[in-house]
Amino acid sequence: MGRNARRDPRSLPARVLTNMWRIRRFEEALEELFSRGMLHGTMHLSIGQEATAEGACGALTDGDFITSTHRGHGHAIAHGGDPMLMMAELLMKDTGYCRGRGGSMHIADVAAGNLGANGIVAGSMTIAAGAALTQSVTDSGRVVLCFFGDGAANEGSFHEAVNLSAIWKLPVVWLCENNLYGMSMAQELSTAGGSVANRAGGYGIEGLAVDGNDVVAVHDAVKGAADKARSGNGPTIVECITYRYRGHSKSDRNLYRTQDEIDRWRDQHDPLARFEQRALDSKLLTEGDISACRAQAAADITEAVRQALLQPDATADDLLESAYA
Amino acid sequence: MPETLAYSAAVRSALELLLEHDDRVFLAGEDIGVYGGAFGVTDGLIDRYGPERIRDTPISEDAIAGMAVGAAITGLRPIVEMQFSDFVVNAMDPIVNQAAKLHFMYGGKVEVPMVVRAPGGGGTGAAAQHSQSLEAWFAHVPGLKVVMPATVQDACDLLLSAVADPNPVMLLEHKLLYKTEGPFVRPKAPTDVTEPLGSARTTRAGTDATIVGYSIMAVRALEAAEQLAERGIDAEVIDLRSVRPIDHNTVRASVRKTGRLLVTHEAPTAGGVGAEVVTGVVESDALDYLLAPVQRVCGLEVPMPYARDLERAVIPQVEDVVDAVEQLVKA
Numbered sequence: 154m155g156r157n158a159r160r161d162p163r164s165l166p167a168r169v170l171t172n173m174w175r176i177r178r179f180e181e182a183l184e185e186l187f188s189r190g191m192l193h194g195t196m197h198l199s200i201g202q203e204a205t206a207e208g209a210c211g212a213l214t215d216g217d218f219i220t221s222t223h224r225g226h227g228h229a230i231a232h233g234g235d236p237m238l239m240m241a242e243l244l245m246k247d248t249g250y251c252r253g254r255g256g257s258m259h260i261a262d263v264a265a266g267n268l269g270a271n272g273i274v275a276g277s278m279t280i281a282a283g284a285a286l287t288q289s290v291t292d293s294g295r296v297v298l299c300f301f302g303d304g305a306a307n308e309g310s311f312h313e314a315v316n317l318s319a320i321w322k323l324p325v326v327w328l329c330e331n332n333l334y335g336m337s338m339a340q341e342l343s344t345a346g347g348s349v350a351n352r353a354g355g356y357g358i359e360g361l362a363v364d365g366n367d368v369v370a371v372h373d374a375v376k377g378a379a380d381k382a383r384s385g386n387g388p389t390i391v392e393c394i395t396y397r398y399r400g401h402s403k404s405d406r407n408l409y410r411t412q413d414e415i416d417r418w419r420d421q422h423d424p425l426a427r428f429e430q431r432a433l434d435s436k437l438l439t440e441g442d443i444s445a446c447r448a449q450a451a452a453d454i455t456e457a458v459r460q461a462l463l464q465p466d467a468t469a470d471d472l473l474e475s476a477y478a
Numbered sequence: 479m480p481e482t483l484a485y486s487a488a489v490r491s492a493l494e495l496l497l498e499h500d501d502r503v504f505l506a507g508e509d510i511g512v513y514g515g516a517f518g519v520t521d522g523l524i525d526r527y528g529p530e531r532i533r534d535t536p537i538s539e540d541a542i543a544g545m546a547v548g549a550a551i552t553g554l555r556p557i558v559e560m561q562f563s564d565f566v567v568n569a570m571d572p573i574v575n576q577a578a579k580l581h582f583m584y585g586g587k588v589e590v591p592m593v594v595r596a597p598g599g600g601g602t603g604a605a606a607q608h609s610q611s612l613e614a615w616f617a618h619v620p621g622l623k624v625v626m627p628a629t630v631q632d633a634c635d636l637l638l639s640a641v642a643d644p645n646p647v648m649l650l651e652h653k654l655l656y657k658t659e660g661p662f663v664r665p666k667a668p669t670d671v672t673e674p675l676g677s678a679r680t681t682r683a684g685t686d687a688t689i690v691g692y693s694i695m696a697v698r699a700l701e702a703a704e705q706l707a708e709r710g711i712d713a714e715v716i717d718l719r720s721v722r723p724i725d726h727n728t729v730r731a732s733v734r735k736t737g738r739l740l741v742t743h744e745a746p747t748a749g750g751v752g753a754e755v756v757t758g759v760v761e762s763d764a765l766d767y768l769l770a771p772v773q774r775v776c777g778l779e780v781p782m783p784y785a786r787d788l789e790r791a792v793i794p795q796v797e798d799v800v801d802a803v804e805q806l807v808k809a
């Protein structure tokens with residue numbers, strides 16, 4: 154349960170489910186706006202990966218930080234971001250999170266602990282180490298959760314950041330979203346040793362691989378890692394195995410994987426369907442509750458889009474004053 | 479008869495020629511195989527040349543460039559692609575500290591014949607980390623050559639010349655140019671092309687003012703000159719093509735003729751290549767021919783914003799060049 158879900162008075166499973174649906178509906182709304190030519194540039198959708206975002210952020214405490222990636226809409230929503238302000242940003246509004254300067258890849262909500270999405274693969278990893286250093290030297294009791302992709306694990310800064318966090322015992326959780334591909338390159342082809350979690354051993358830290366489409370499993374793994382970090386016992390790599398349904402970005406022709414594979418993940422491993430089934434089976438939610446969660450999420454996103462469209466457009470008027478503090 | 483071809487296809491045709499004629503040539507980069515490259519430049523090449531010569535790499539820019547240095551000094555001819563020129567920043571050590579310096583440092587005993595291709599520039603809504611024009615960074619480094627083709631023909635020819643060159647060459651292609659089409663004469667062999675790197679081209683003769691641009695601004699400059707002609711101003715346009723080395727002589731000769739100089743690039747003004755072009759004029763006798771202060775029309779001093787109107791405001795447009803030349807001629 155991310156911050157949004159924590160503030161919701163309903164039962165925990167209802168909150169978690171609603172928030173995962175918010176992420177999906179947000180991404181779908183963007184697809185729709187994109188197809189109508191209302192967005193600029195490209196975007197990276199996280200449909201299929203909702204449980205990783207929600208499970209991970211849900212294991213954090215108010216005041217904890219995240220750093221995000223180019224595929225960051227889900228992280229932002231899970232960590233309590235306001236979908237209206239995100240939508241306004243994407244719609245190039247002056248009241249959007251970044252006043253129209255950042256767009257999809259750079260959503261940040263520093264006040265709420267989202268230190269920002271990043272267009273540079275692995276670009277946030279050393280930043281996360283630094284943010285964790287602040288927590289360590291100020292004894293803040295807060296942790297930093299750094300989202301990064303399987304592809305990012307092959308950047309040099311992965312090594313430098315993880316090593317630093319290990320020797321300095323920084324309160325950071327390295328959350329690898331392994332969606333099996335870095336753009337077109339299959340993770341098994343790009344990653345020597347086959348596993349990001351296994352690399353942890355080389356740094357003398359713990360590494361876990363979990364089912365990233367199981368929101369409870371992600372939550373539990375991250376909770377453990379965050380507790381450990383908070384109590385001064387250093388970082389953990391938590392590798393969440395998940396899958397993105399859409400192309401890498403809008404220009405992807407999906408030539409590097411089969412439709413069969415996509416269908417199999419969507420039909421058999423969908424994180425939302427799985428959590429719904431689990432909640433039904435364990436009688437945590439009824440069919441009626443589930444419909445209500447879905448309806449709530451859909452209504453929230455519809456309202457976010459409606460309000461975002463009413464916002465004033467970003468203007469270039471004070472652009473030149475924007476580069477320096 | 480020239481055929482009509484897209485810029486990206488012209489780059490690809492140069493790559494094909496090189497792969498056909500030179501076994502030492504190989505390509506490496508992120509998603510250049512089945513994906514065809516982020517901008518489709520290498521589309522289909524893996525089917526013809528296989529994964530050994532069209533090497534998909536992990537997301538490891540430092541290793542891509544460093545590997546190219548190592549391969550180049552031991553006899554191969556790597557052509558590597560940085561998916562966006564912004565990511566070249568992750569590979570600055572191998573390019574700036576290694577590739578650029580080995581020939582000199584090792585007393586001329588090694589050559590580093592490698593080419594780094596990288597799409598740059600804005601206008602795609604990709605915001606601050608995917609829209610930069612970083613040529614001035616590389617133009618500042620002795621040992622590198624920096625080439626920025628504007629036309630379809632040059633997209634092919636300058637790449638062939640870059641690979642033939644025994645030095646490391648940065649080849650920066652503007653993303654918005656990839657889809658532009660133009661006349662193209664297909665070379666039969668890489669050796670058909672003997673364009674030296676570092677020569678500018680006068681793309682329009684004129685008498686009233688000299689406009690110097692490169693990459694997409696060379697294209698916009700030409701459009702501006704056509705509009706200026708309708709207003710009775712006859713501008714000369716120079717496509718610099720290479721920003722290291724810079725062909726100062728062509729610029730000076732033009733300024734001696736027109737007496738007015740405007741330099742334009744998409745990168746921000748401060749510390750940009752334009753300053754070097756202007757200095758090349760004022761350090762020579764061409765200074766005496768100037769009838770008005772020189773002008774620069776460049777990107778605003780801010781990172782590239784996302785929103786369409788903001789992005790447009792930051793990037794120099796045709797009308798900005800037209801307006802500035804009009805002012806220059808009135809002055």
Ligand SMILES: Cc1ncc(C[n+]2csc(CCOP(=O)(O)OP(=O)(O)O)c2C)c(N)n1
Pocket residue numbers: 197223224272273274275301302303304305306330332334335336401508537539561565568
């Ligand atoms: C330094 C750098 N290199 C390359 C890119 C282009 N790029 C953006 S996302 C991406 C794939 C990233 O893969 P992964 O880390 O697995 O994240 P995913 O997209 O799967 O969420 C690539 C190659 C970039 N943005 N930054």
Ligand SMILES: [Mg+2]
Pocket residue numbers: 302303304330331332333334335336
């Ligand atoms: Mg991935």
